[in-house]
Amino acid sequence: MKHLVVPAVVLALLAGSCGSRASKGAITEEMAFEGVSNYCHEAVDWSVAEENPSLMELSMGEETDTEYQVVFRSYTGALTYFHVDKASGVTRMEEYVPFLDIRNEAGTIDLYDYLEKKAE
Numbered sequence: 001m002k003h004l005v006v007p008a009v010v011l012a013l014l015a016g017s018c019g020s021r022a023s024k025g026a027i028t029e030e031m032a033f034e035g036v037s038n039y040c041h042e043a044v045d046w047s048v049a050e051e052n053p054s055l056m057e058l059s060m061g062e063e064t065d066t067e068y069q070v071v072f073r074s075y076t077g078a079l080t081y082f083h084v085d086k087a088s089g090v091t092r093m094e095e096y097v098p099f100l101d102i103r104n105e106a107g108t109i110d111l112y113d114y115l116e117k118k119a120e
Contacts, residue, residue: 035112
């Protein structure tokens with residue numbers, strides 16, 4: 001019976017680690033900022049900020065036990081809040097237009113996709 005238990009445990013460990021993003025470890029604050037920055041530079045035209053870099057900004061927001069918040073301010077004044085789950089990297093986006101006091105869910109991204117793009 002011992003011979004069956006050991007291979008089963010080994011197989012279970014291997015199956016759990018193959019291709020699993022969880023094996024990459026928890027998201028750090030630096031990873032959250034870098035991944036969101038990569039996403040924003042891919043999704044948004046930053047050329048409008050070439051002459052005046054202060055028109056657009058990316059900064060760290062609040063941190064909780066389970067998530068980091070990264071805030072993108074567009075040249076229009078709109079804010080996009082990126083809520084990065086520390087354990088999984090799943091990132092929920094929420095857009096906010098302060099002048100109109102309008103909030104909208106803007107979808108989700110997998111932060112690991114944008115960390116890997118920079119490394120390629």
